[in-house]
Amino acid sequence: MQILLKILSLIYGSVIFIRNKLYDLNILKSKKAEGVEVICIGNVVAGGTGKTPAVQYFVKKYLNEGKKVGILSRGYKGKRKEDLLLVRNDKEILATSAESGDEAYLHALNLKVPVAVSKDRYKGAVYLRDICKVDIIIMDDGFQHRKLKKDRNIILIDATNPFGGNDYLPKGRLRESLESLKRADELIITKSNYINNESLEKIKQKLLKYGKKISVATFSEENFYNMNGEEKELSIVKDKKILIFSSIANPKIFYETVKRLEPSEIEEIKFEDHHLYKPEEINNISEKGKDYDYIVTTEKDIVKINEKIDKLLVLKMGFKIV
Incomplete structure (x- = not known):
C-alpha cells in the first residue's frame, strides 16, 4: 500500500509541478x-x-x-x-x-x-x-x-x-x-x-x-453556544462526561482543545472531512449522547445539521495574530 501511495504521490506532484511551470512561463495565463x-x-x-x-x-x-x-x-x-x-x-x-x-x-x-x-x-x-x-x-x-x-x-x-x-x-x-x-x-x-x-x-x-x-x-477556544445560539461558558464541561463528533481535517486539535477544558471523560466519533451527515447518523449520535452530560461539535459541523440534538454544544474557536 505504501508503494502505491508513493507512486500516486509522484504522479500528483509531477502534474502540479508541470501546471505551476506553465503558469510561471506565462503559457497558462x-x-x-x-x-x-x-x-x-x-x-x-x-x-x-x-x-x-x-x-x-x-x-x-x-x-x-x-x-x-x-x-x-x-x-x-x-x-x-x-x-x-x-x-x-x-x-x-x-x-x-x-x-x-x-x-x-x-x-x-x-x-x-x-x-x-x-x-x-x-x-x-x-x-x-x-x-x-x-x-x-x-x-x-x-x-x-x-x-x-x-x-x-x-x-x-x-x-x-x-x-x-x-x-x-x-x-x-x-x-x-x-x-x-x-x-x-x-x-x-x-x-x-x-x-x-x-x-x-x-x-x-x-x-x-x-x-x-x-x-x-x-x-483558541472562545465559548460554547447551543442550538438556540445561547452562549455558554467554557467551564460548563469541566468534570463532565463529553461525547464529541466532527468531520474536519484535523480532529486531533478538536480533541485536544476539549481535553484542555478538563472534562472527566471524552468519547470521540470521527467522520471524514466535509462529511454530509445522514439523518440516521444524527439519530445515532443523539442516542449515544444520552449516556453523556453534553455532546460537543464544531462550527463547521453544526451548519450541516438540521435535526435537533439534545445537550448539544458548539465550540467557537478564534484566530489571533500575536
Missing part, C-alpha cells in the same frame, strides 16, 4: 479582476490550517478600516444547479449549507458581508466587484487556483503539521511543493499555542529561506 483587491488566505498542506477563522479575522480587520469586504470560496461539496452562487448579501442569507458547502455557509452565518461561491474564482471575483460593489475580496483557499491573479497571498502554516510529512497527496498532505511558498507574500504559523517554543523556532528557521514576512497566530 492568470487573469486580474481589475478594480478590486483580492487577498487569498491559503495553504500548501491539505486541510486543518485554520483558514476559516483566519478568513473571518481578516474580514473584520478590513471592515474596521472602513472597507466594503466580500468573501469568495470554491464552495467545496456544495450541490447547486449553477456554479456561481451568492450565498448571502450584506442583508440576508440566500442559500443553504447544502448548496454552498459548509465553510462558505459558516462565513455567511458569522459575517454580514457578501459571500459568493464559484469553482471559477475569476468569475466569482468579478461578480462580487460588479454586483456587490466590494472593495476587497478575501478568498477562502485558492493559493493553488492560479487562474485568478491575487494582490496578496497569505499562506497559513499549521504548527502541528507544518510540512505535510514532506510528501505530496495522497501519501503525505502536501498540495504542492514547499518551494511554492516563494509565491507567497506572507506566512502565518497558526496554532502556535499547541506546540512549545522550541518547536515553533524550528518551524520559523525552516521558513526563513523563502524570504517572506513570518507572523505567528494562536487558535
